[in-house]
Amino acid sequence: MRYINNIFTIEKCKLNKVLKKFETPIFCYSGRKINENINNFKNSFKSFSPIICFSTKSNSNLEILKQIKKNGLGADVVSKGELMIALKAGINPKKIVFSGVGKTRSELIYAIEKNILLINCESKSEILEIENIARSKNKKVDIGIRLNPNTDAKTLKQISTGKKENKFGVSEKTLVEVSEYSRKSKYLNLKCLSVHIGSQILDYKPYQKMLNVLDKLIKKIDLNFDYIDLGGGMGIDYNKDNKKFNYKKYNQIIKKFLTKHKTKIIFEPGRSIIGDTAILISKIIYIKESSKKDFIIVDAAMNDFMRPALYGAKHKIIPLIKNNKMTNKKYDFVGPICETTDKFLTTNKFQKLNEKDYIIICDVGAYGSSLSSNYNIRPKLAEILIKGSKINVIKKRQKLEDII
Ligand SMILES: *Cc1c(COP(=O)(O)O)cnc(C)c1O
Secondary structure: OEEEOOEEEEOOEEHHHHOOOOOOOEEEEEHHHHHHHHHHHHHHOHHHOOEEEEEOOOOOOHHHHHHHHHOOOEEEEOOHHHHHHHHHOOOOHHHEEEOOOOOOHHHHHHHHHOOOOEEEEOOHHHHHHHHHHHHHHOOOEEEEEEEOOOOOOOOOHHHEOOOOOOOOOEOHHHHHHHHHHHHHOOOEEEEEEEOOOEOOEOOOHHHHHHHHHHHHHHHHHOOOOOEEEOOOOEOOOOOOOOOOOOHHHHHHHHHHHHHHOOOEEEEOOOHHHHHHHEEEEEEEEEEEEOOOOEEEEEOOOOOOOOHHHHHOOOOOEEEOEOOOOEEOOOEEEEOOOOOOOOEEEEEOOEEOOOOOOEEEEOOOOOOOHHHOOOHHHOOOOEEEEEEOOEEEEEEOOOOHHHHO
């Protein structure tokens, strides 16, 4: 994904040509980049060959999931719908883990019937519910238990999940109780200890702390787990300032951990696999000048791409065609929705823009289309996947008639 002769190009497709066939706003992925990311991720940890369960909530497009499956990955799901789509993509149930604090009885029944690898439980009540279902089916169910390690992930507070004030996982005390309970149960097989401390983590040190907590706890309670599920959360370089997650360091820390504990590692990466594989192309509808800044009103909005409005996340915006006429004008890139938070970014330096120009919002592969909504009765966007010079429509633009 780079400029060739000032035109943004994905693999062998110049985007100005692509837009002759497609309307904006539109999500546009690079198939090659997805494969590259998966290979890099696998290579980073190849000495202990972990089970890699792609976090389906980060991107649940069926065609994307099929490509991820082709690369041998499993799935981490958080609802019945995600479990259904992962299975539809052909992912082996024995590579699927089910996370989440509020799995309903019918979701648990479905997961148990599908014989997935693990249901990662997040409360005593959930474990009792699973035991109750398992008893009625006279079946032994493989479960994991998610620990809240009370570790600060040093990320945005809205996407931090591993501190004791967060709703996720159970305390050490509860973990000891439920592990003793499930050891005695005829219907439960406690196989996994899981953690997930948050998302967009760029520093390896929170993971180091998390592993120290696990190390001490496992020694203390003297339990063996077939699996340790370390969750996901590895961050990507949204700001393009070369703050990259140190995979080498993380690999070293885990290897050290594995010299003390014989277990299989599971990862649940989402963003690190899919985040930088897609862009959102949008067209400028109007430019509204004001005394302090110009409002660049584009056809994409917070319902299409919610991260800036939801978390204050900053995604780089670049022109589709560079004109090399820079201006120091302040630009506010905003969408058409009737909310003040419907704003993508403010820039202090950008090329001179005109109405009908195209812009690109970068790194929208994770929590982009999967987090989109129909707010303001706006149809969900088309998604295209580029592979070399081929363009595949992997989701059609929703029709207004289908929403109304
Ligand atoms: C969201 C989530 C992930 C994926 O997080 P990323 O930051 O996208 O890697 C993994 N595991 C669980 C339990 C999650 O909730």
